[in-house]
Amino acid sequence: MQKTRLDTARIRAARRTIDPVFLDTPLYRCEALEPVLGCAVSLKLETANPVRSFKARGTEVVASRLAESGSRAVVCASAGNLGQALAWSGRGRGLDVTVVASRFATVAKLDRIRALGARLELVDGDHEVARERATVIARREGIRLVEDSLDIETCEGAGTIGLELADSAPSFDAVLVALGGGALATGVGHVLKALTPGVEMICVQPLGAPALTYSWLQRRVVNTDSADTIADGVAGRCPIPAVLDDLLQVADDAVLVREASIIAGMRTLLDHAGLVVEPSAALGVAAVLEDRDRFAGRHVATIVCGSNVDMGAYHRWVGAGHPPEGL
Amino acid sequence: MQKTRLDTARIRAARRTIDPVFLDTPLYRCEALEPVLGCAVSLKLETANPVRSFKARGTEVVASRLAESGSRAVVCASAGNLGQALAWSGRGRGLDVTVVASRFATVAKLDRIRALGARLELVDGDHEVARERATVIARREGIRLVEDSLDIETCEGAGTIGLELADSAPSFDAVLVALGGGALATGVGHVLKALTPGVEMICVQPLGAPALTYSWLQRRVVNTDSADTIADGVAGRCPIPAVLDDLLQVADDAVLVREASIIAGMRTLLDHAGLVVEPSAALGVAAVLEDRDRFAGRHVATIVCGSNVDMGAYHRWVGAGHPPEGL
Missing domain, CATH: 3.40.50.1100 (Rossmann fold)
Structure with missing residues (x-):
């Protein structure tokens, strides 16, 4: 890996300034998801804290x-x-x-x-x-x-999730990370590439808000005129050049998923993992649902990065008793 | 505290035999619950693990x-x-x-x-x-x-939750624990009474399955002919004498809650904490909802002990968009 703006030692140091209530979050194999997703799945849960997100x-x-x-x-x-x-x-x-x-x-x-x-x-x-x-x-x-993602502290904070993933015993084949401004992806990606370079680092963004993914694919900043997705946490239009540079170093892939898949991902996490999540937190599961063949038989980890939803909207999206197989 | 069958040093030793995926679970202040419940509330979340309960x-x-x-x-x-x-x-x-x-x-x-x-x-x-x-x-x-609750290992395992509560910085005024067979209450209660004797240890059982609460109140085993509650995890009828003896040493109170309160508790945890829980895990919140005056202005912790529900039943109980104020 070439250099990014991040430094693993500084990320380790950042851990000492973060209230422990946000650290060492649950990371566990969720076997009930596995028949649905066709691969081994571990969840890194960033919602059980006072602000219900990794931020x-x-x-x-x-x-x-x-x-x-x-x-x-x-x-x-x-x-x-x-x-x-x-x-x-x-x-x-x-x-x-x-x-x-x-x-x-x-x-x-x-x-x-x-x-x-x-x-x-x-x-x-x-x-x-x-x-x-x-x-x-x-x-x-x-x-x-x-400035989220531009300011190095926001990436370093997110990077501490990468430390916890890398320090865990099970070796994942791939980590699926929601892609918005890029703090989570570059922070986690930097640490994973530094400590566990064999793990595939895959960013997932909604098809309706694809600016940073397009930028990553074209290796230059691509702005979009609009963003149209329920995944409000990742609905940017104007990627930050320095963040893109880092993302180009640490991401192995960046994929786009449909809104229907995000909803199916939310429903899957509710029905099979008992988790209420906001749309951004379902992007990883959505990516597996859209491309089961890619992940078949592999062990993927995904970061459940937030659960702040309007419950009315959540009920409309997820409904009651609809099987996720409806995708 | 007089002696129970439990020993804090043995409970500390038990931690070393438990897979870390079940230990050091999230413990956090959930301020969004506080306007609804009228007191400071901390949640100890035992659902983010491979079996979705503390067991x-x-x-x-x-x-x-x-x-x-x-x-x-x-x-x-x-x-x-x-x-x-x-x-x-x-x-x-x-x-x-x-x-x-x-x-x-x-x-x-x-x-x-x-x-x-x-x-x-x-x-x-x-x-x-x-x-x-x-x-x-x-x-x-x-x-x-x-034999759950009778076998000392089941109580020692549950007691490790008590260690984590006692070791946490904030000092709770009261801890609300679901009461079923008694492993959770005696395990957690033993540790809290040993390490933080000032914390009020309150057991909560459904009115529809009150055997151990009646037994605690009468200081002798009371069996019941039937149990009728949605809280399937705590629906015993025949308390174990040795467990009752321990419970008499460690519990400051045992209260019964109505089914409607359990449902309102589940709905409150969904709407304000983003948590899907099984009925037993809502007993603590139900107890606060039934007796706000008792807890007003105090800091209570409650153990969210499981999230294994049939989603169809869950949707029927909790509905969509119904405010918890409907209690």
């Missing part, structure tokens, strides 16, 4: 460094999970947290950001509009802007 | 001791979770596992017992009939009968 691994690193440097305020744009995590991490360290989000964001996520005491500003546009607005606020107020 | 902590201890002693076979009666766990623990150690269950047991649990390679024998009666049948099989075949 706090990164915001713990950001917030602890800010607090050490005497900062008092921070702003980020978020589809909801980063904002919730930053609100949690900032609250514990006396930071004023501002989160900018699309007014179309998942209501459950916005409610939790407010409940955690952050100032929430909604923009009349998508996540890219929120990113622009957060930049303006940071400049105007002279405070730190946390 | 493998005990069966790991049983199976490892059996394997060390050269045994080749073992039998237990089970409502489903113990059988699944014993099947898992036995499979990894080359033990032939027989599970006796009621033919009315939760189908998802029976399916998993079979899938894990155990021999499953169904009886035309309830769990107490299954217990009798398992005794006959053990005697006839000359193999070890694992």
